[in-house]
Amino acid sequence: MSLYEQYPISIYNSLEKEKQVFKPIHEGRVGMYVCGPTVYSDVHLGNVRTFVSFDIIFRYLKFLGYKVRYVRNITDVGHLVGDADEGEDKIAKKARLEELEPMEVVQKYTNGFHDVMQLFNNIPPSIEPTATGHIVEQIEFVQKIIDNGYAYEKDGNVYFDVRRFGQDHEYGELSGRNIDEMLSNTRALSGQDQKNDPLDFALWKKAEGGHLMRWPSPWGEGFPGWHLECSVMSTKYLGETFDIHGGGMDLKFPHHEAEIAQNKGCCHKGGANYWIHGNMLTVNGRKMAKSEGNGFTPEQLLTGDHKLLERGYSAMTVRFFMLMSHYASTLDFSNEALQAAEKGYKRLMASVNLLEKLAKPGTASIDKAKTQELGDIVDKAMKDLSDDFNTAKAIANLFELSTKINTYYQQPSELAVIDPEVFEQVIERFKGIIFDVLGLRNEAEAAQDGKTLDSVMQVLIELRKQAKFSKNYALSDKIRDDLKAAGIQLKDEKGGEMSYTIN
């Protein structure tokens, strides 16, 4: 029996607005599309949260044994800064400001995005397609929508005909909107607007004189509309119908709604079966956003060089902080919360490091109840993860396990009564969840890599032992205190042994 059968996943499907048992289209395989970033500026922590959320989903699906194709796009055609029919392309604007070619801007921030993803230990997607790399496909897609009668061309622009579409399909099912209500709420734009209807959105835009990013099309030189690439690339790489589509909550409308309409307008199918929306990272209850000026870059996060940051935090601390809440809840950023997460993360890692120092289990007669209890904890953590990827709940169980491990270390008699086989499985799963699913890295261990440092530490430990033995506490304390000042914590253990951790 595969793990995914043992721990069936349920997902809160934004489209149906209910939690549903996840059933992939093809047994054992999952296709997932996630809306990626527009690469015209540095990503901030809020952006990172969404990608961490989907990284967990990707990792967990794989952990359960699914073969996953994870597609996450790079939006490298700038959406317009101004309203629907005017304004400069964001990337072009940035290019002008930084005196770069648009594609230099794209490359720069794509690289930056990748660095950040790596910093937070996100696994790269299986395919990372760009909008500019799929102009031909996008043109074909638009043509199909026109052929189906759901779009019209006007002076080099092509618009999606929402009203016409609404006659045959439901429009607004994802975001809970309906066409008539929306219309009554839409402020009529001035006569410059070429759309037949304010609700219509652009599939293809005519490139005006100075527009830098432009491609030839049946409707003249132009560039693709804002929502098109996701429909096109998800269809190309995952098919007309696929399993999961994800993105940030703020993309629900109009982006995802338009995407569904485009998919149906082209292929008569709505794309994904399950829609997953990650919630926002907030600061003092407000969405972290560039326009709010309350975002910061990863470098600032690490160094603490930002007015919101009391000090720096490691990437894994931040990742752990994010995982301590559910992806669909808003998460409020604060220094206090981050510091709490940091301690929690270190606590968890400390118990992981303790594993190799543990005595052998099963050296006394086996206590079935205690063995069972241990096994149940890790089993619960798996069920938590299968319950809409509830990392917060799973981590609570990991802490339970952490306490157990610490106890086993201090009281080997507790470990002696545990069935070795079960113990082995529990530990393997415990580590699997921490490193493979949650994608945490053992930062202290990495810092400890140097063998030289370890030998030096052994010398110091030996000195301190001798000082203690001769009751020269002034010296033994000095060794400990000076090391602490240098960022290394010495710990006296039972039986006179000592260990150290690097902070």
Place this chain on the structure above:
RNA sequence: GGCGCUGUGGCCGAGUGGCUAGGCAGAGGUCUGCAAAACCUUGUACAGCGGUUCGAAUCCGCUCAGCGCCUCCA
């Protein structure tokens, strides 16, 4: 105005109609030469008001407060 979400103990943050979330901080204890760490114990929590129910923080209604989307946004 429309659509949707949230309000949990000092802080962060899960949550199911009846059974301990968890982390951080605090208090007491064990251990220790002293620490640190760890372990054990400890907290009148569920915005307010009604209603449904044998029983609700969990379901329904109203009120209050806050947030998101409706323009690009993870």
